Amino acid sequence: MLNKAEKNRNQIVNAASKLFYRQGYEYTSFTDIASESGIPRGNFYYYFKTKEDILDAVIGTRKDNFRKLLDSWNTEFATPLERLHRSLNMLKNSEPEVIRYGCPMGTLNTELGKADHPHRDDARAMFDLFRNWLVEQFQALGRDDADQLAMHLLARTQGITVIAHTYRDPEFIHREAERLHQWLDSLVADYQQ
Template sequence: MGNKGENNRQRIVSAADQLFYRRGYNQTSFRDISDETGIPRGNFYYYFKTKEDILGAVIDARVNAFEEMLEACSSSASDPRERLLCFTNMLSVSEDAVLQAGCPIGTLSSELAKDDDAYQEMSRAVFTVIRQWLVKQFNALGSSSSDEKAMDLLARMQGVCVMACAFDDRKYLRRSLADIQAWVNSQTLS
């Protein structure tokens, strides 16, 4: 009952997470994950039944990571606008990664939409966690149609990621984040 196995499992998920982001799910092979972790290819099947199962574990890990991040934003301020700014600031913290590979959630979702349908529903979970948290913040601001605003904010950030990555344009990314944050600040507390 040692937890060495759990360590290895986590290391596989963590490496797969990074690789799925930087190369894409379909373009990441077991060999890549093996090279990254030093764990032999054959061992993966002790922890996971299929590659799809690894994808599921990666998505679970991302859901957890975003839940923690959103919780941290919730804790960092009581003003919902401040919380929303904390969330959008992700685009600044991850600037280099966004320019190179886009948004991890958006690009995975777009990729999986072209594979089997079951995959796409898995990836939607990450968006859903964020969407619901955003709805809470807009509700706290007394907004009408909070879900629409949540979707609008998500869409705006996704669009900025797509374009910033497509043109590898750091200035555009920074300007657009500033625009988004100005919009958030304009959301009045009724």
């Protein structure tokens, strides 16, 4: 049960997260967040000292949500291969948003990495969650090059989102996702030989 203050705070963070994703952090103003959340500009400073503090909270909730998602896959699927396939389905499941706005993790890291922003490392930590989870799955498959495979898969998925976003091409996502599913299966086939 949330009290009113917590509810307001969440509204601000959710509106900010949505807008940071759709417009980018720098392009999003307090005025934008105010109209999206319905909470007056001036009130933000009761909940957050600075815009960066909002960014901090946004990254925090995104990490929480992603961690829960990864945990749910661990529970739901018995084998690492099934889990990995499930993780690839993220591409298809969020296809419309990816086409319009790119990858929420990737684009934020690109923006903050360029500017050498104080929150660059926090943004990267979103990737770390996925990277570490991938390493666990590849290790469970018995691969001793688990980290390299994890990085490779990360890069493949990021590349797909960048190009799909640039060209607004949904079909490309599906085609490349299929390639990745096949790549996963071929890894296991190699291993079983």
